[in-house]
Structures are given as C-alpha cells and as structure tokens.
Amino acid sequence: DAMVIQNPRYQVTQFGKPVTLSCSQTLNHNVMYWYQQKSSQAPKLLFHYYDKDFNNEADTPDNFQSRRPNTSFCFLDIRSPGLGDAAMYLCATSPGGTSGINEQFFGPGTRLTVL
C-alpha cells in the first residue's frame, strides 16, 4: 500500500544533542510537510517542500532544519533540542496542484522526548 513512513516512531535525545527524524513516501507526491504537534494543540506547520523548493514558516526557529534529497525522502534536523521541543513530529505529503483540497496524507508521527 502507498503510504507515508516515519522513523523512528519514538526518539529520545538529550538536551542539546542533535537529532534527525526521517520521513519517506511511496505516493510519489510533490509536496512534503513537517508539522510539530504538542499535547492538546493543533499541528503547527514548520516548513514544506514543493519538489525541491523549500518553504519555511516565518515563526519556525532556526534550530529546525530540513533536507529533501529526493522525491521520496525528507528529513527534519533539530540542531540543539531544548525541553520545549519535545512533541510529536508529523510528516505529511500531498500531490500539489493549483486547485482543490490538495489532500495531505500523514505519517504516524515520531514522538520526541528531550531529557
């Protein structure tokens, strides 16, 4: 089945220790997104790629970086995690397009714990 895969599902890191979260997709979608979701809060868009074009949200901290080496993979790098970065990180993909809902398909998420 076509899907969005995130690894690892659970990640524990230490305060200030860099961490990389991975997302892959078999949907061949043009757009890939990273969201941060804290408990009882709405998912917050960090950035997205339309093909190779990177779009950063204005309020995304510099501590968060992303790479998309090819269509299938996208990575979220947190350079110096703080306690406030503990959250669920969701990857999503969408076909792209100029009209319609451009439905986003979400992966299962990676739950990040910062000690």
Add this chain to the structure above:
Amino acid sequence: QKEVEQDPGPLSVPEGAIVSLNCTYSNSAFQYFMWYRQYSRKGPELLMYTYSSGNKEDGRFTAQVDKSSKYISLFIRDSQPSDSATYLCAMILTGANSKLTFGKGITLSVRP
C-alpha cells in the same frame, strides 16, 4: 483571535449517542473545510471535506458548513466505540502552496 477555534474537550458519550463537534473561524477566504480523525499514536487522516457552504453526508457522518456565520460542524450518528479518537477541524484556501489551518482538536470517547 486565532484563525480557527474548536470547542474544547474532552467529550465522553454513551454508545449510540449523536455527537456534535464544532469549529469557528475568522478568515472568510477559506474555501475548503475538512475534518481529520486522529487515533491514539497515529497521524491524522482525512475523514470528510466540504467545499463552501452546505451539508455533506457519508454514512453516519455529516459535515456542515455555514460560511455566513463562519461555523462548521461534524455530526456523528449512532456513535460507536471505534469512533473514539481526536477530531481536528482544518481549513484551506486553495492551491498548491495553501496551508492547512487546524483547530486544536477535541478528544471523543464513546463508552460501550
């Protein structure tokens, strides 16, 4: 004022109850209105969407949009324990770079 406000939860109902979930929004330019369902330890999945005002029905689920009041609702009839999840409303303008704007979500528990 946040762009999308969702009724706070959690909500617990007995099996078979009718459930009403609601959101309000402030941006009149939103064109598509969606409901995502998120089971515990899973990512959100699109449940239903509506374009502009009106109702849309899919089995036990009905989505309703009132653009004049900037108010959307999701009704669940004959609720089942398997409906227990977090429900997030979401809205989008349109187009390739349009962003989903989510509500905070409400956690629904349907008691057998």
